[in-house]
Amino acid sequence: MRSHYCGDIQSSDIGAEVEISGWVHKRRDHGGVIFLDIRDLHGIVQVVFNPESKDTFDLADSCRSEFVINIKGLVRARIEGAINPKMATGEIEIEAQSLIIYSKALTPKFPLDDYQEVNEDVRLKNRFLDLRRPDVNDRLIKRSKITSKIRSVLESNNFHEIETPILTRATPEGARDYLVPSRVHPGEFFALPQSPQLFKQLLMIGGLDKYYQIAKCFRDEDLRADRQPEFTQVDIEASFVTTEDIINLGEDLITSLLAEFTNYEPIEVPRIKYKDAITKYGCDKPDLRIPLELEDISELMKNEEFKVFSGPANDPKARVVALRVPGAAELTRKKIDEYTDFVGKLGAKGLAYIKVVALEEENGLQSPILKFLDQATVNSVTSALKVENGDMIFFGAGNANVVNLSMSSLIKKLADDLDLYVSEWAPCWIVDFPMFERTKENKLTSLHHPFTLPVVTIDELANNPDEALACAYDFVLNGYELGGGSLRVHDPVMQSEIFKILGISSEEADEKFGFLLSALSSGCPPHGGIAFGLDRIVMLLTGTTNIRDVIAFPKTQSASCLLTNAPGEVTLSSTRGVTRAING
């Protein structure tokens, strides 16, 4: 049905008879001559119809936008003055010899050209139209190429792609599960996997040595710009490996993608300890394209009269930080108020600042808080921050979590507003994660997951779980957590101890994880792995900030599909047996 893709026809094809199939992109009717721009996946080409062949001309006259047609014709050079340099195929055109209309089309619900932005809900309701737009299908094609490259890197490292079940068991920890009622076992449910975590460990115990999978994962949690309820992981696990082995592999994988699909210039990927990341950036996924860091000034503020600073400085659960923003002294009062409001929504009680106007002069600093602070303390702060004239210093003080969240968010906002980015690609590893963190109820919960190998011995872990570090690592790119992994526990006694620390009774552990403990007891190789978020990788490599842009049929923020109207009610016939499953 075609000899060429529309977008591929070039001057070298002049004189050739070609056959193309595609969609009517635009019709320009000049009365005596009709131009149809025909579009397919590769691009657009202009077809010319003259009245000499009346039937074909009349057919072309009846064509409308998005009709699906077939053209046979002769490629010829455009006449002088009619060359369109804005078009990839602008030097040639097709002189139509015949036209077949395969399929008529209603007027599209929205324009498919690039001259008008269309709201996302309209696009998602008519995704089949949206997918025809080059910038949309380009991203999906690039996703396919990225996945292919991932497979080739992993295959060349002797990894084997193995599938794991979609219908599986609910897990007690972690995200909410999507549940599937079992007809055969009334009252019982499958869960869709949050990740293939346990299966890939079982594959290692099963001697498969090196596993990977492009795996669909499901988490019934609220959505974000970079989070969908079903998403895809590049899931990797290997036996007899160290942290170093996995980090090297993960880094090779991502940097080879960056090298192939971007203008990335290789750098040594820094490794940052979790604790240092929190101290310096206020978060565990810093955007290292931004040259801003928090300076902890709690020590300096301990003896100040100013309670706003000295209070948190003397509270072990609080902190006081200063943020030097080079050249930002020009920020207006209105803008500063906006930032105060911004951090306020994240829980901060205020946003103190000092403008550095003329450091060498007596009144060279401007700030409402100067009168509350000792001059020597101010001097210590300015010298610790190495400030220069024209800088702005912002302060965060209070509960450590609030300060970290608000100041790390402020850093990203300032970077956007003031265009502070100094590089295009800034990867890093975050390492030395704690094993556990405390919930609001002061219970211990896994920071990574319960199968993570601690750095310490069983006794040390049991005696001081709060301080124990994990053999875990996250890969962060431009402020996005792209992947994370760990070495896994391969000793059933250690695994039982971790369940115990997490408050999972041995009965529950046996009931939910008996198969794992039994597997660990039957000859388990030391193993570990990592999983990358494929959607986020593609998102970054295609330059978008919205995960929906790289998924063919994404869900809205309320986890529904505007195209199919899923989820929906089910008919009685399709629920046969299932109500019994739900009601027990």
Next chain:
RNA sequence: GGUCCGGUAGUUCAAUCUGGUUAGAACGCCGCCCUGUCACGGCGGAGGUUGCGAGUUCGAGUCUCGUCCGGAUCGCCA
């Protein structure tokens, strides 16, 4: 669950702050004209339950409350 932004022709927006005649524009669509356009052009035309429901008012697209939908974000996401 919280906070914030948005919802007006098929599409993108204006009119909302400051309530007041028949809710406008562009693109698209329909008809007529046009042999070199390419976001073609000219003339004419059709197209609206202002998301939905209450309330305030002589009068509501505009103000208030509720609700639904879309988006950003906090919580949540081992």
